[in-house]
Amino acid sequence: MTAALWALVALPALTGTVLLVAGRRADAVAAPCAVASAVAGLALAGAVAATRPAAAAPALAGIPANLAVDGLSAVMVLTVTAVHLAVVLFASGELGSDEARARFFGFMSLFAAAMLVTVTATGLLVLLAAWEVMGAVSYALIGYWWRGSERVRSAGLAFLTTRAGDLGLYLAAGAALAGGAGALQLSGLAGLEGVWRDAAVAGVVVAALGKSAQLPFSFWLSHAMAGPSPVSALLHSATMVAAGGYLLVRVEPALAAAVWAGPLVAWVGAATAVLLGVVALAQSDLKQLLAASTCAQIGFIVLGAGTGGVAGASLQFTAHAAAKSLLFLCAGAWLVTLGARDLEGLRGAARRHPLVGAAFTAGALAVAGVPPTGIWAAKDAVLAAALRSSPALYATGLAAAALAAAYAARALVAVWAPALPRSRPHGGEHGRGPAKARRSPGAAPSVGGRAPADGTRPAVARASLRVPLLALAVGSLALGVLALPAAAHWWRALLDVPGERGPAGWEMAASALVSVVVLVGAGLVFARGSARAAVAEEGGAGPGTPARAGNGVASGTGLPPVGRWAADWLGLERLVRGGLVRPTLALSRGLSVFDDRVVAGGVRAGARLGLTAADAVRDRVETAADRSVGAVASAVRTAARWALRPQTGLLHQYYAQAVVALLVLATVFVLMR
Amino acid sequence: MAETVVFAVCAVGAVASGAAVFVVDSMARATFALLASFLFAAVPLLLLELSYLGVLVILMMVMEMMVMVVFMIMYMMNPAGLMPMSMVHNKAGSLAVAAVTFAVLAAGVFLVPWPAREGSPPADPTRQLAEAIMGPHMLVMMLVGMVLFATMVASVVLSTPRGRYDRYGDDLKRTRPDDPIGGGLGR
Amino acid sequence: MTLEAFLLLAAALFSVGLFGALSQQSVVMVMMGLELMINGVIVAAAALWYFVSPERPDGQVLVLVAITAMAVEMAAGFAVTTAIFRARDIDMVDAADDLGDRRQEQGQEHGQSREQDR
Numbered sequence: 001m002t003a004a005l006w007a008l009v010a011l012p013a014l015t016g017t018v019l020l021v022a023g024r025r026a027d028a029v030a031a032p033c034a035v036a037s038a039v040a041g042l043a044l045a046g047a048v049a050a051t052r053p054a055a056a057a058p059a060l061a062g063i064p065a066n067l068a069v070d071g072l073s074a075v076m077v078l079t080v081t082a083v084h085l086a087v088v089l090f091a092s093g094e095l096g097s098d099e100a101r102a103r104f105f106g107f108m109s110l111f112a113a114a115m116l117v118t119v120t121a122t123g124l125l126v127l128l129a130a131w132e133v134m135g136a137v138s139y140a141l142i143g144y145w146w147r148g149s150e151r152v153r154s155a156g157l158a159f160l161t162t163r164a165g166d167l168g169l170y171l172a173a174g175a176a177l178a179g180g181a182g183a184l185q186l187s188g189l190a191g192l193e194g195v196w197r198d199a200a201v202a203g204v205v206v207a208a209l210g211k212s213a214q215l216p217f218s219f220w221l222s223h224a225m226a227g228p229s230p231v232s233a234l235l236h237s238a239t240m241v242a243a244g245g246y247l248l249v250r251v252e253p254a255l256a257a258a259v260w261a262g263p264l265v266a267w268v269g270a271a272t273a274v275l276l277g278v279v280a281l282a283q284s285d286l287k288q289l290l291a292a293s294t295c296a297q298i299g300f301i302v303l304g305a306g307t308g309g310v311a312g313a314s315l316q317f318t319a320h321a322a323a324k325s326l327l328f329l330c331a332g333a334w335l336v337t338l339g340a341r342d343l344e345g346l347r348g349a350a351r352r353h354p355l356v357g358a359a360f361t362a363g364a365l366a367v368a369g370v371p372p373t374g375i376w377a378a379k380d381a382v383l384a385a386a387l388r389s390s391p392a393l394y395a396t397g398l399a400a401a402a403l404a405a406a407y408a409a410r411a412l413v414a415v416w417a418p419a420l421p422r423s424r425p426h427g428g429e430h431g432r433g434p435a436k437a438r439r440s441p442g443a444a445p446s447v448g449g450r451a452p453a454d455g456t457r458p459a460v461a462r463a464s465l466r467v468p469l470l471a472l473a474v475g476s477l478a479l480g481v482l483a484l485p486a487a488a489h490w491w492r493a494l495l496d497v498p499g500e501r502g503p504a505g506w507e508m509a510a511s512a513l514v515s516v517v518v519l520v521g522a523g524l525v526f527a528r529g530s531a532r533a534a535v536a537e538e539g540g541a542g543p544g545t546p547a548r549a550g551n552g553v554a555s556g557t558g559l560p561p562v563g564r565w566a567a568d569w570l571g572l573e574r575l576v577r578g579g580l581v582r583p584t585l586a587l588s589r590g591l592s593v594f595d596d597r598v599v600a601g602g603v604r605a606g607a608r609l610g611l612t613a614a615d616a617v618r619d620r621v622e623t624a625a626d627r628s629v630g631a632v633a634s635a636v637r638t639a640a641r642w643a644l645r646p647q648t649g650l651l652h653q654y655y656a657q658a659v660v661a662l663l664v665l666a667t668v669f670v671l672m673r
Numbered sequence: 674m675a676e677t678v679v680f681a682v683c684a685v686g687a688v689a690s691g692a693a694v695f696v697v698d699s700m701a702r703a704t705f706a707l708l709a710s711f712l713f714a715a716v717p718l719l720l721l722e723l724s725y726l727g728v729l730v731i732l733m734m735v736m737e738m739m740v741m742v743v744f745m746i747m748y749m750m751n752p753a754g755l756m757p758m759s760m761v762h763n764k765a766g767s768l769a770v771a772a773v774t775f776a777v778l779a780a781g782v783f784l785v786p787w788p789a790r791e792g793s794p795p796a797d798p799t800r801q802l803a804e805a806i807m808g809p810h811m812l813v814m815m816l817v818g819m820v821l822f823a824t825m826v827a828s829v830v831l832s833t834p835r836g837r838y839d840r841y842g843d844d845l846k847r848t849r850p851d852d853p854i855g856g857g858l859g860r
Numbered sequence: 861m862t863l864e865a866f867l868l869l870a871a872a873l874f875s876v877g878l879f880g881a882l883s884q885q886s887v888v889m890v891m892m893g894l895e896l897m898i899n900g901v902i903v904a905a906a907a908l909w910y911f912v913s914p915e916r917p918d919g920q921v922l923v924l925v926a927i928t929a930m931a932v933e934m935a936a937g938f939a940v941t942t943a944i945f946r947a948r949d950i951d952m953v954d955a956a957d958d959l960g961d962r963r964q965e966q967g968q969e970h971g972q973s974r975e976q977d978r
Contacts, residue, residue, distance in 0.1 A: 647959075647960055648957060648960040649956075649957030649958060649959040649960020650762075650953065650954060650957050650960060651890070651953040651956070652762065652763060652767070652881070652882045652883070652884075652890070652953060653763070655881055655882050656763075656766060656767070656770050656882050659770055659774060659878065659882075660770065663773065663774060663777055666777070667777065670781070676861055677861050680861060680865065684865070684868075684869040684872075687869065687873060687899075688869070688872045688873060688876060691872075691873055691876040691877065691880075691896050691899075692876050694876075694880060694889075694892055694893075694896070695876075695879065695880045695883065695884065695889070695892075695893070700888075703889070703892065704892075707892050707895065707896070710873075710896065710899070711895075711899060714869075714873060714899050714902075714903055717866065717869065717903060717906075717907075718902070718903070718906050718923075720861070721866075721906050721907065721909075721910040722910070723906055723909075723910075723920065723923070726902075726906065726920065726923050726924070726927070729927060730902065730927065733927065733930075733931065737895075737930075737931075737934055740934070740938075741888070741892075741934075744888055744938055744941070745888055748886070748887065748888055748941060748945060748951045749886055749888060749951070760884060760885045760886050760889065761883045761884060761885060762883065762885055762954060763882065763883060764883050766882070767878075767879050767882035767883035768879060768883070770878065770879075770882060771875045771876070771878045771879035771882070772875070774871075774874070774875050774878055775871055775872065775874075775875035778867075778871035778874065778875070779868060779871055782864050782867040782868055782871060783864060787863055787864075787911070787912065788912055790911055790912060790913075790914070791912070791913050791914075791915060792913070792914060792915035793914060793915070794910060794914035794915075795914070795915065798914075798920060801917045801920065802917055802920040802921065802924070804917070805917030805918075805920065805921055806917075806921060806924070810917065810918075810921050813921055813924075813925060817924070817925065817928045820928065820932055821928065821931070821932065824931075824932045824935045824936055825935070827936060827939065828935045828936055828938065828939030829939070830939075831936075831939035831940055831942065831943040832938075832939045832942035832943060832946075834946055
């Protein structure tokens, strides 16, 4: 079955490469190809999950490229291929036929391939390669509508942020090499010696937190919403952000071995779950709300990894993947049909499209953690592990669960509220929100020929749109089965952690109670608020006017400062810009000035000095030497002329010379004798 | 005393006529002035009891001057001196060189401590000379003879207008020389 | 009648002949100057024989050699004069200056032509 494993990763990679190379010529066949490849991928995933093969190929000297499927990988592979199939199927129906479909589906397939390699890699080398491909392709996908410079900027920001975190993996690989894990196997990280293990674990943790948009990296996910909704559905549910969580789960033994890492990771996850829950509550834009919610839910995976709850974290991975991809797809569907993306503009969306509404409701309930959904079961397993670790973590986790229920209620109320009589959908236009982070446009640009049709298009009429929604809805609800003790036991056995204790009955009841109570209470509060807004709308200057478009109930001008701070994603981007980007740029500018002035200036000065010296030598020494040579030459010439003078050829002058010479000789002879 | 007078007259005459050679315009006069100078100079030789050599000089110079006259007429532009013209160059320099030479020689004459006379002249200096050149100084005489013979051949070759290329052709292949006048060796 | 008087006469004859040899343009006249100089040598040799070592014949032999040289000089000189006159119509020593360095312009022309040949 090794061939199946190779095929599993090669098939989407080949599909994506071929589509990308073919370019727009393949637009017509791109979607069928991608869907077929995804179907085959799901089948292959089932096969490898059942047979657990391992594959190896030679790579570097002493570092083989190994792929293997164990229990955790099996779960991940199935989840990824299933979500990938659903998303690709939905996108094939939703994406405009005049878009660059080959590019879209090519990158999606390539991305899926990279994720599959990531979750089956057993060594850091292969993992790094796939990890990097994922980052690069995510840039291409977020900036899919590259004609909008804002989108490209957002894509660049997301890419840069995750890329900065990725450096941790290089640190980890270096530390593993230095520490003696020669083959760079992930399983060998726990066995490294002291400081190398610390360095490797720290690198892995940083890379995972960056990829998973945990604090303090969360803000990039807000920017990532600039891409098409199917992209968000794939990247921000089951793959890209989940990859960080998966990696932490995978290296959980190493986290446990390095004593400081487990609690740190757990607390970061818990803090993200709480704070990003607050952020989600403060968002007025559905996709932003979902993005913040993604960070918060991944926080549970991270919490589970930090406290040793491998089973809970894996279940949270799967359940959240199903629910969140479903929610993103629904948001995308409404964005296409209604052209609305802010909660205010989405009023009544669920009533117009009951099927989408129902699916959305299923996903939202799952995110809220209401029993008997999958996330409820997963969250309880995670919280059980947290309680064993420390009660404070448990309490924080419960608060995060309550917040999840609250923002789910807010989204639900927004879409089920009765539509305003004069509520106009607002297309790609949106008001100037208080922060740029909230200005990530989710609406398709009119360039793509996807101007909002205001409901004129039959929403989700096609099977290709309905089937994925229904399948994901059923999946996100049905995963709640795993809350049953027998099923939970099977799950733990599947993941090779049979010793892990599941949640006690009272814990499950408590969390379910918290979720339901908060959901109902928040729902009532928000419903009353939206009713008031409707009345105000009746009275005139309602929030639906363009002047206030994009400012939902919670992010209006009347927000308390905390709300504004949360709506602005905790000001993380400004913090990073002020604390990291600006100093770095200033430093680089200073260094460039130093380079220009001092280094290059020194070189230039050296050159000038050389030139000046050469000039001086030419003017002084050279001319003097020239003149002296010339003087010698002319003196010789003159002497030669003088020497020629006696050579007259005239006999009498020769006589005279001879006589004079003889006289001189005779005189000298006589006198000297 | 008489000898002294004769010597002084002859010495002055020799130098004066020698100087006259380069002063007079006419070639003939110059030639005869030179002849006179030789004759005057030959007289002191006779006074020195060198009768043979003195007579030899006189005879030789007379003959030589006759030949010289012929060459004068052959080669001089102004053989008769009828049109006064100066045929000198660098007169001042030559004069200076001659004067300095004379001064140096005269200084040498009076400053050099000449050796004392050894013995006296033989009774017949001519016999002494003859015995010398036929005896111990035979080599000198042989050399003089050879030199004279070589001079004759050389002067004939130099002054002959027709050379062997004229006689035997440009490639010297002619078996019989082409002479304007027949005869000669073997013909 | 002293050695010095004879030598003085010889020096005077020699100097007069030297002046002639140096100053005359005509080949014949130059040869006259040479005759005078040799005449001076003859007189000096004879005087030295008489006043220094009359018992030995060397002085007389020397006179004989000088007379021979005079004859050889005359013959060779006139032969050369004839040859050069035939060859180039030259009867003045100034005209026979082939061995002399040309004037500068001629020299430059020489050099240029030689360079062109090269």
